[in-house]
Amino acid sequence: MSKLFVPYVMGDKDFIANVKTLNDAGADIIEVGVPFSDPVADGPVIMNAGNKAIQEGVNIQYIFDQLTEHRNEIQSEYVLMTYYNIINHYGETAFLNACEAAGVYGLIIPDLPHELVQQLKARHPERKTNIISLIAMTTTETRSNQIAEDAEGFIYTVTMNATTGENGKFHPELKNKIKNIKSHSVVPVVAGFGIRTAEHVKDIIEASDGVVIGSEIVKRFDNNDKQSTIEYLKTIRDALN
Numbered sequence: 001m002s003k004l005f006v007p008y009v010m011g012d013k014d015f016i017a018n019v020k021t022l023n024d025a026g027a028d029i030i031e032v033g034v035p036f037s038d039p040v041a042d043g044p045v046i047m048n049a050g051n052k053a054i055q056e057g058v059n060i061q062y063i064f065d066q067l068t069e070h071r072n073e074i075q076s077e078y079v080l081m082t083y084y085n086i087i088n089h090y091g092e093t094a095f096l097n098a099c100e101a102a103g104v105y106g107l108i109i110p111d112l113p114h115e116l117v118q119q120l121k122a123r124h125p126e127r128k129t130n131i132i133s134l135i136a137m138t139t140t141e142t143r144s145n146q147i148a149e150d151a152e153g154f155i156y157t158v159t160m161n162a163t164t165g166e167n168g169k170f171h172p173e174l175k176n177k178i179k180n181i182k183s184h185s186v187v188p189v190v191a192g193f194g195i196r197t198a199e200h201v202k203d204i205i206e207a208s209d210g211v212v213i214g215s216e217i218v219k220r221f222d223n224n225d226k227q228s229t230i231e232y233l234k235t236i237r238d239a240l241n
Contacts (some may be wrong), residue, residue, distance in 0.1 A: 003240040004028045004154070004210025006190050007217050007233070008081070010046065011035060011063045012053035016070050018221050023076045025233035029105065029154070030074075031212065032067075034060055034082035041110035045215040049222065060086055060095075067102035077105035079132060079153075084112045092124065099129040106130035106153040114147050121152075132156055137177055144177075148184035155189045156212060157181060159204065170200075175207035182209070198239040210240065 008031040009018045015032060022030050033046060035053035042050065060082070067078070080099070087095045087109070099107065107129055112120065117131055130153030135144050137160055148155060157178055159170065182189045191204045192212030201211050213236065220229045 003205045003208070004188055004190055005237055005240050006031055006154075006156075006192070006210055006212040007236075008033060008046075008212060008214035009221065010049035010053055010218055011080075012049065012058055013056045014221075015058075015063070016066045019074060019076075019078065020070075021221075021226065021230065022217075022233065023074050025230060026237040027076045028210065030076050030078040031081050031108065031214070032063065032078055033214075034063060034080055034086055036083045036086060038085075039083065043215055045219050049218050060090060064098045064102045067104065071103040074103075078103070079106040079108055079130075080104055081108040081110070084109050084116075092120070096124055096127045096129055100127070104129050106132045108132045108134065108156060110134060114143070114150070118150060134158060135181060136160070137174060141180065144181055145184045148181045148189075151185055151187050154187050154209075155181060155185055157189055157191045157208065159191050159193045159195070169203045170207075175204075178204075178207040182207075198235040201236055201239040205240065211236075 005027050006029045007022050007027050009015055009022060010033045019030055019032065033050065035050040035058055037054060039047055039050060109117065117133065121131055132153045133147050133151040134156045135147050136158045159174060178189060178191060188209035190210040190212055191208040192214065195201060195204060195211050195213050196216040204211060220232055
């Protein structure tokens with residue numbers, strides 16, 4: 001069975017062109033990063049891309065406007081990765097309404113703990129945009145199970161680079177944790193962080209329902225020509241198939 005391809009792209013001035021490239025490459029769900037001045041969950045590649053987007057004048061309204069304008073040209077689902085400060089400043093209800101107008105499938109809010117995610121959901125029972133749960137491998141089993149049971153859309157498990165084994169493969173304990181999360185969830189469980197190659201993908205999908213690839217794709221869009229980036233994306237899609 002084909003597994004989910006969830007690539008990440010920074011929401012910069014060129015992001016719609018990159019989203020369309022990912023759409024054409026067979027992405028199932030595209031993660032669009034909202035540039036933020038004080039990120040807590042981004043590595044240096046994505047941080048630098050976010051800072052550059054801010055210097056270009058990109059903000060959440062630009063991203064909403066672009067997605068709304070081009071939504072009929074994008075077959076992949078797309079989600080926003082954003083920080084709660086941006087949602088709060090925009091206004092929760094207005095933000096969720098803008099998400100619906102722009103066709104946003106879900107929100108990933110890495111600085112919002114599970115309890116506050118549940119409160120956000122409860123404040124907006126009529127919303128059509130999923131709030132996507134993150135689970136770190138350091139999360140206790142009891143808490144992880146609860147997050148999995150409450151999840152909607154899909155679950156993003158954070159593999160963390162340190163969990164790769166001596167042979168370069170992901171640690172068996174990591175895979176067991178992902179399988180446990182899946183046993184408590186009715187939505188797909190995808191894995192992200194440290195996944196760059198088709199070999200990484202083939203290894204981790206022994207346990208997960210798909211992969212998130214962020215920094216490697218941001219780096220390639222920034223530094224490589226379009227054709228070589230498309231060829232790389234094809235290797236990932238083929239590995240997931």
